[in-house]
Amino acid sequence: MRTAYGVETVRTAERELMARLPEGALMQRAAAGLAAVCARLLARHRRVYGARVVLLVGPGDNGGDALYAGARLARRGAAVTAVPMDPERMHPGGLAALRAAGGRVEPTVPQRADLVVDGLLGIGGRGGLRPAATALVERIPAGAPVLAVDLPSGVDADTGEVTGPAVTADVTVTFGAYKPGLLIDPGASHAGAVHLVDIGLELPEPELEALQHTDVAALLPQPTASSDKYRRGVVGVVAGSAQYPGAAVLAVAGALRGGAGAVRYVGPAADAVLARYPETLVGPGRVQAWVVGPGLGEGRAGEVADLLVGDAAVLVDADGLRGLDPAVLRARTAPTLLTPHAGEAAALLGVAREAVEAGRLSAVRRLAERYGATVLLKGSTTLVASAGVRAVRVNPTGTPWLATAGSGDVLSGLAGSLLAGGLSGADAGAVGAYLHGLAARRAGGPLVAHQVAEALPAAWQDTTRT
Structure with missing residues (x-):
């Protein structure tokens, strides 16, 4: 599992390590790792010897x-x-070392470069680049690859927020630990490919987690010789309407491929569902988890409320998110998973959508605490947070082609099926988002939502191959 840590956590670990090392040794470790990545990048196009490097x-x-x-x-x-x-105010030791090695100091950025290294701000920067730094960044030669040191300057290391001018790097070399701002948009989109240099830090519980293939494989529910469809779990889907029957079909599609033993559909789109998926059970009955909300339309809040007072796990999406009562959700003892996009999250928090998109990490944490639930915040960076839990899950898979009608319905069915299979809200949300993103990559693009559902079995198998 990839983990990320905030600035103060990293700085505390650095201070503790520096107290045990000779003076300057930690910076030399970082510089050695940074130089090695720079050399590899230069070697892709030309030799290091003679290459023009701008710091x-x-x-x-x-x-x-x-x-x-x-x-x-x-x-x-x-x-x-x-x-x-x-x-x-240049670092005196570093400046002396550069000059001793034959490097130069110039007041302006050269017009040509084979590599530009952003060493302006790092993890301590807040609020975007200042004018002096912006002036340098604006003069980076067109087409020159940019490598950021620890973090692209202008990106908030703790949140990924970008509130002013910021460097957009092709590669970021980060030291000791990933920082949340490297994994969460909009910061992640500024970081490019991220390389971690191990400098020997001892770190506590992380603030951010990103599942990898092996983590997902370990969490996926697998049938055994004694399994039957009821022991594997039954997921109920309350979705669709006369106006949006396709939402029901897509949610069922995701649920059928999520590992549960059976999918039960309750709603007005049964004919459309059965025409596409005749294996679906229709009508009320016992389930281990419910998916409610996709395509419900107006005037069906009572159906959502009835499910929330029950004792089964519930995933609430789309139209089901309207008018949720935080007190009702906090009183539940069964898992509750909310899956809003930025606009729905903004409505639940009573803020502007732009505020959610600019501060996704803060928004998902506030939602989880306010509603006493697990919250999967969909978007270019999907985040999963649970009330009372420090670490937030960030999804590393996906593709921009997922920004298409109905893909969220597939995700809801998939995650609901994982809930029915016994996963916790956090695991169901994180694993569902991971598989959903892998399936989209397999489907390619342009894609439509049903292709994501069809690619889920192959994505599932991708995580279990060794």
């Missing part, structure tokens, strides 16, 4: 990392130029 240097340790790494590249024959944001 954008801030006044803190981030700039020091860049300078020491630049010195290592200069000793291998690269032509390294450092351009300071503030010439009077």
